[in-house]
Amino acid sequence: MEKINNKEAISLVVALCTNVTILLSSQVIINDCSSGSLINSCLISLIAIALTLVICSLYRKFIGLNILDISEYLGGKTLKTIIGIIFIIYFLFTSSILLYRLINCLKIIYYPITNIVYTVLLFIIAVGIICNLGNNAFSKANYIILPLSLLTIILAFIGNAENFDYENVFPIFGNSINHTFITGISNLFTFGGINYLFFLPSKLKNPNKFLRISVLSIVISSIVLLFIVTTILFMFNANLVEGQLFPFYSAVRYIEFGTFFQRLDSAFLLIRIISFISFLSITSNLCLNIFKEIINTSDEKPIIYPFMLLLFSCTLLPETIKALDSFHLQNNIFKFLFFITFALGMLILIFAKFKKNRKESSL
Amino acid sequence: MNIKNFFQYTPSTKYTFNIQETQSVSETEKLSKDEVKQSIYKSIDQNLKYVESKYNTLINSDIIIRTFSIVAKNKEFKAFLLYIDGMVDSDLINNYVLKPLMIKNKSNTFDGTITEEENPNKITVKKVQNFNLKDYIYDNLMPQNNVKQKADFSELFTGINSGNCGLIVDTIDIAFDIDVKGFKQRNIDKPSIENVIKGPQEAFVENIRTNTSMLRRFVNNENLIIESISVGKLSKTQCALCYMQNLANDVLIAEAKFRLNNLSIDTLISSGQLEQLIQDDNVTGIPQIISTERPDKCVKAIMQGRAVILINGNPYALIIPSVLIDFLSSSEDSNLKPLFANFLRGLRFLAMLITILLPGTYIAITCFHQELLPTDLLFSIFASRENVPFPIVFELLLMETSFELIREGGLRSPSAIGSTLGIVGALILGDAAVAANIVSPFLIIIVAITGLASFAIPNFSFGFHLRIYRFAFIALGYLCGFLGIGLGLFIYIAILCSLKSFGVSYTAPIAPDTSNLGIKYFIPPFWKQEYRNAYLAPKKEIAQNKISMKWKNSGKD
Numbered sequence: 001m002e003k004i005n006n007k008e009a010i011s012l013v014v015a016l017c018t019n020v021t022i023l024l025s026s027q028v029i030i031n032d033c034s035s036g037s038l039i040n041s042c043l044i045s046l047i048a049i050a051l052t053l054v055i056c057s058l059y060r061k062f063i064g065l066n067i068l069d070i071s072e073y074l075g076g077k078t079l080k081t082i083i084g085i086i087f088i089i090y091f092l093f094t095s096s097i098l099l100y101r102l103i104n105c106l107k108i109i110y111y112p113i114t115n116i117v118y119t120v121l122l123f124i125i126a127v128g129i130i131c132n133l134g135n136n137a138f139s140k141a142n143y144i145i146l147p148l149s150l151l152t153i154i155l156a157f158i159g160n161a162e163n164f165d166y167e168n169v170f171p172i173f174g175n176s177i178n179h180t181f182i183t184g185i186s187n188l189f190t191f192g193g194i195n196y197l198f199f200l201p202s203k204l205k206n207p208n209k210f211l212r213i214s215v216l217s218i219v220i221s222s223i224v225l226l227f228i229v230t231t232i233l234f235m236f237n238a239n240l241v242e243g244q245l246f247p248f249y250s251a252v253r254y255i256e257f258g259t260f261f262q263r264l265d266s267a268f269l270l271i272r273i274i275s276f277i278s279f280l281s282i283t284s285n286l287c288l289n290i291f292k293e294i295i296n297t298s299d300e301k302p303i304i305y306p307f308m309l310l311l312f313s314c315t316l317l318p319e320t321i322k323a324l325d326s327f328h329l330q331n332n333i334f335k336f337l338f339f340i341t342f343a344l345g346m347l348i349l350i351f352a353k354f355k356k357n358r359k360e361s362s363l
Numbered sequence: 364m365n366i367k368n369f370f371q372y373t374p375s376t377k378y379t380f381n382i383q384e385t386q387s388v389s390e391t392e393k394l395s396k397d398e399v400k401q402s403i404y405k406s407i408d409q410n411l412k413y414v415e416s417k418y419n420t421l422i423n424s425d426i427i428i429r430t431f432s433i434v435a436k437n438k439e440f441k442a443f444l445l446y447i448d449g450m451v452d453s454d455l456i457n458n459y460v461l462k463p464l465m466i467k468n469k470s471n472t473f474d475g476t477i478t479e480e481e482n483p484n485k486i487t488v489k490k491v492q493n494f495n496l497k498d499y500i501y502d503n504l505m506p507q508n509n510v511k512q513k514a515d516f517s518e519l520f521t522g523i524n525s526g527n528c529g530l531i532v533d534t535i536d537i538a539f540d541i542d543v544k545g546f547k548q549r550n551i552d553k554p555s556i557e558n559v560i561k562g563p564q565e566a567f568v569e570n571i572r573t574n575t576s577m578l579r580r581f582v583n584n585e586n587l588i589i590e591s592i593s594v595g596k597l598s599k600t601q602c603a604l605c606y607m608q609n610l611a612n613d614v615l616i617a618e619a620k621f622r623l624n625n626l627s628i629d630t631l632i633s634s635g636q637l638e639q640l641i642q643d644d645n646v647t648g649i650p651q652i653i654s655t656e657r658p659d660k661c662v663k664a665i666m667q668g669r670a671v672i673l674i675n676g677n678p679y680a681l682i683i684p685s686v687l688i689d690f691l692s693s694s695e696d697s698n699l700k701p702l703f704a705n706f707l708r709g710l711r712f713l714a715m716l717i718t719i720l721l722p723g724t725y726i727a728i729t730c731f732h733q734e735l736l737p738t739d740l741l742f743s744i745f746a747s748r749e750n751v752p753f754p755i756v757f758e759l760l761l762m763e764t765s766f767e768l769i770r771e772g773g774l775r776s777p778s779a780i781g782s783t784l785g786i787v788g789a790l791i792l793g794d795a796a797v798a799a800n801i802v803s804p805f806l807i808i809i810v811a812i813t814g815l816a817s818f819a820i821p822n823f824s825f826g827f828h829l830r831i832y833r834f835a836f837i838a839l840g841y842l843c844g845f846l847g848i849g850l851g852l853f854i855y856i857a858i859l860c861s862l863k864s865f866g867v868s869y870t871a872p873i874a875p876d877t878s879n880l881g882i883k884y885f886i887p888p889f890w891k892q893e894y895r896n897a898y899l900a901p902k903k904e905i906a907q908n909k910i911s912m913k914w915k916n917s918g919k920d
Contacts, residue, residue: 007876110731110844122843126850130857137861140874144856259737266732266845273849281857 002136003205010217011146012139012282013200016193017221018149019279022248022272023098025190026228027241028331033184034238036174040184041229045222048191051342052218055197056211058349061356064207067198067345068293074352083348084294087195090341091283094192096314097330099123102276103315105246109269120315123280128308130281131288132301138281149275152268153224156248157231159255159264164234174238189338190225191218198345199286284311400515407441407533413516414445414531425449433464433504433532436494446528452545456528460541463504464530497535509542521599525675551577554656556823561698566656571601571675574658578605578671581662586610592623600631601675605661610668612900618865619670619683634679637672641683643863648831650824651864653685660694668901684865686898688873688884690825691715696886705885712884714819718829719855721813722759723836723848725806729755731844747803756841758802762810763837765792767830770814871898 004012033040062070067087072080103119111119130138174180197214201207228248232241235251244250252268288300288307297303318325404410411428418426429444444460501510513519519529519538526544551573554566567574575589590604602623606616622641631637634654642651655661656678661671664682672681682689691711696704728735729744736744751758769788773781789811796802813833820826832855839847862869872883881896890911895901910916 005875008874106846110846119843119846122846122850126854129854133857133861137857140860140868140870141853141857143874143876144860144870145853263734266728266735270845270849273846274853277850277853281853 004136004139004203005205006209006213008136008139008143009200009204009213010220011143013193013196013214013217014220014224015142015146015149015275015278016196016282017191017218018146018153018224019098019276020094020192021190021221021225021228022153023101023246023276024331024334025187026225026232027244027247029184029187029190029229030232030238030241030247032187033174033180035169035171035233036180036184037229037233037238038169038226039172040174040180040187041222041225043181044185044188044190045218045225047185047188048194048218048222049215051188051194052197052214053211055194055346055349056214058346058353059201059210061353062201062349063210064201064204066200066202067348068290069202070352071348074348074355079348081294083344084290086344087198087341088287088290090195090337091287092311092314093337094334095280095283096311096317097334098276099280099311099315100318101245101330102272105249106269108245109249116319117316120312123277124308124312124315126277127280127284127311128304130277131284131304131308138278138285142278142282145274145278149271149278150224152271153227153231156252156255156268157227159257160231160235160251163254165237166234168233168237186335186339189335191221192334192338193217193221195338195341195345196282196286199289280311284308400517402515403513403519403531403536403538405534405536407443407531410531410538411443414443417516417520418445429461431461431465433500434467435496435499435504440496441533442530444528444530445523446543447523447526450526450546451528451543455543455545459506460528460530460543463506464500496532497537500530500532500539505539505541507541507543511540512537513540521593524599525601548573557655557657557660557694557821559693559695559698562694563657563659565658567658567673567678567680569676569678571603571673574673574678574680575603575605577658578661578665578673581658582607582665587665590620592620594623594626594628594637595631596627596629598630598632602631602637603673604670605665605673606670607665607668610666610895610901610903611670612668612902615668615684615865615900616670619672623672631674632676634672634674634677634681637674638681641672641681643865647858647862648828649859649862649869650690650822650828651685651862651869653682653689653822654679654824655682656680657694663694663697666906667895668899668903684867684899686864686867686871687859687869690822691820691884693821697889701886701888708885711819711821714816715829717816718813718820718826719833720836720848720852721816722763722809722833723838723840723851725809725840726755726759726837727840727844727848730841744803744805747805750800751803752800755806756837758806759810759837760834762796762802762806763813763834765796766810766814867898872896 029040030037059065062073065073068080068084071083099120103116103123106119107114107116130141200213201210204210204213231251232247235254236244236247241247249265249269249272253263253265255264257264284307288303291303291307292298292300318330324330401413404413411430414420414428420426420428425448427444427446427448431442431444433440433442442464444456446456497512501512511522513522513529514537516538519540522540523529526546528541528543530539530541548570549568551565551568553564557566565577567577578589579587584607586607586609588604588606588608592602592604593599594602604616604619604623619641626640628640631640638650638652638654639645644651653660653664658680661680661682665671669685670683672683674681691708693707693711696708699707733741748755748758753761765788769785769792772788773785776784793807793811797804797807817826817830820829836848836851839851841847860868860870860874868875871877872881875898877896877898881894881898882892886892890907893907893909893911894904895906897904
């Protein structure tokens with residue numbers, strides 16, 4: 001498999017975090033912490049950076065290995081398979097939840113009479129084609145697209161600056177200190193890209209730069225999170241955010257650059273679609289790679305279309321089971337899956353480190 | 364029609380001619396006779412028969428076999444000359460081949476060779492050497508600078524087919540391949556497609572030796588290697604792989620040779636065919652090898668550590684490897700100041716985006732995202748479409764197809780009326796279409812801008828692929844607006860990123876971001892171009908000293 005360089009690796013993690021932030025977590029943070037969202041964002045950013053440092057220090061003993069290799073070292077093929085499947089479920093469900101949310105937005109904004117199935121199908125076909133291209137095409141394409149995606153976020157912030165209501169930040173600690181500092185920690189799921197770090201070392205051209213790549217990517221993601229949360233919080237009262245489907249898009253609708261560019265929201269949505277297809281191709285490729293490693297095959301092409309079918313089915317689950325079509329439930333599933341996978345990854349690393357230390361000391 | 368004939372059977376008078384398709388290839392054909400090497404016979408009669416049968420001299424009028432006798436050492440030997448009329452210089456054959464061989468003089472009537480040796484006692488000893496006809500002819504009767512001895516017919520025929528003449532003499536089992544080329548060829552002319560305002564005004568011609576000499580002259584360095592490789596079992600087209608041995612990556616050169624030497628084809632006629640045969644991917648239609656008529660562009664590529672392939676009979680050279688930004692670069696860029704060159708490069712990138720996206724985006728905006736346009740502009744667009752009876756996609760496809768027809772018509776017509784056809788097509792047809800309410804004037808503007816932008820792409824093949832992909836974006840824009848455009852655009856970028864040209868990523872040096880050294884899309888001033896591009900992995904990365912303008916420092920003292 002072709003290895004990726006440092007900048008591409010950073011852009012992969014940032015793309016994962018950015019898409020989660022824009023489509024889901026920014027809204028969750030503002031719902032949970034209200035005016036304390038900015039402080040909560042800073043807090044979770046610091047925790048994310050600290051956790052990243054912990055992951056990197058644990059990886060020092062396993063340079064160039066991913067979590068699957070480490071779990072195989074720790075508990076053999078059985079543990080490797082279990083861990084692999086759990087991570088596949090995490091990436092599959094998070095992708096499908098976000099895809100479902102984006103498609104619902106698109107349905108309301110542009111395609112009110114089109115069946116959601118066709119829109120999902122378009123995304124699935126596109127991801128299938130990209131996965132078929134191989135050669136790490138998705139990571140290079142993501143590296144090209146990401147600056148554009150980040151630029152739109154900054155432009156949205158700058159463009160809306162004149163509409164900002166700075167009073168929305170008060171009371172600064174939000175609903176309560178408990179909400180902002182204790183339960184608000186659950187918003188750490190916004191850094192979903194941290195879970196990708198468990199698989200990054202084996203993909204890198206230069207695994208020795210893992211620490212720098214991880215920290216940089218989380219720092220950039222934190223800045224992006226702050227930009228997005230600030231834009232939404234200063235634009236709308238926290239109580240208004242809850243009822244919206246895509247608050248950042250709503251914020252962009254207020255941007256006006258002169259008399260010609262009065263409504264730039266569709267251009268913004270174009271960039272978001274491109275950015276999201278990039279997100280989907282990253283997660284799908286990762287799932288395929290995990291599956292490839294579990295079943296020990298060299299060619300992933302035969303499993304691309306069954307996996308796409310799985311993604312398609314998972315995305316349409318809320319359409320079939322209406323109970324799942326709830327923002328809070330989807331958000332809780334996302335959080336639950338994130339913490340389970342993250343904790344498992346950390347535990348595997350810690351135990352594997354103990355095992356290695358014991359082996360080294362016995363020698 | 365006659366009623367009587369209607370009920371009467373009349374056999375078809377239409378002339379049809381079909382060639383029966385071969386169902387299977389026989390084993391004997393698989394091992395073609397052309398591939399079997401036949402040594403030169405000692406008997407001249409056998410050689411003559413073989414040559415006559417191979418060249419079908421009874422049918423071919425331009426194959427000349429001139430039989431005559433050679434006198435050597437006072438002995439007469441039968442011989443014949445074989446050449447193709449029109450490809451050789453008659454004067455050269457008469458004066459420097461036939462004359463020395465046929466005219467009897469003292470040297471060829473003497474029956475023994477005498478050499479003189481001076482021993483230490485200052486006594487001259489005369490020795491009579493053994494007579495060897497082959498050496499004798501080569502040493503004494505061939506006043507030619509380029510004569511090769513060939514042991515088998517296939518090698519001899521390759522020379523004859525390229526304009527040499529063959530001499531076969533009785534009793535010896537080798538033939539002489541004598542360089543007497545004298546065919547008419549096009550003179551070195553101005554480039555017809557890749558024009559520049561400042562810079563060399565020379566283009567390649569059909570003759571490979573003229574082209575290699577142009578490269579030699581430009582490069583002016585002994586490290587330039589020009590390796591000859593013949594491609595095609597029947598045509599044996601001479602190709603030349605040119606590179607700097609101290610710059611080009613060995614793996615790249617080995618790969619190029621491997622691909623060229625492993626082409627199992629009968630005939631190679633053009634550089635376009637060779638491009639298809641050696642490029643990595645032929646499915647997407649995106650060109651991965653630059654084809655150029657400019658020697659200066661080739662020299663620039665060679666000096667960067669790339670390789671150039673020249674094909675005999677074709678005025679285009681192939682540059683390998685080539686990446687995306689090379690297709691948007693022009694030879695003009697290196698002749699201009701960096702500010703102007705970068706402005707043009709930016710313009711070309713914009714042209715690329717317009718060519719591929721503008722019609723699709725227009726259709727997406729008018730069908731799905733009208734809010735993006737200011738209200739006044741939106742009203743004027745819809746007002747201009749008020750009397751147009753067709754759906755917007757049909758209107759757009761009609762105009763795009765018409766534009767392509769005008770372009771193709773202008774290209775295929777004689778040059779005198781080609782430009783007129785373009786003007787007539789664009790002005791009169793467009794005006795008439797608007798007047799007849801077939802298309803809206805706004806759409807004419809969109810199609811015209813797209814057409815102009817496509818002309819700004821310096822590489823013809825690259826521009827062509829953009830024109831084709833544009834139709835896919837029109838379909839996507841019409842079907843699902845920006846959603847389709849967005850998905851299509853990401854897939855297109857991913858396709859570009861997945862391509863490789865001779866092992867180099869097509870989107871290098873942007874993705875993967877190889878190194879800060881070397882030139883990226885925008886070029887620095889010439890004095891700052893200190894490194895060769897890292898993605899080519901050249902043997903020498905440093906192209907010039909850190910301080911190239913030493914004269915500036917010399918004045919400081």
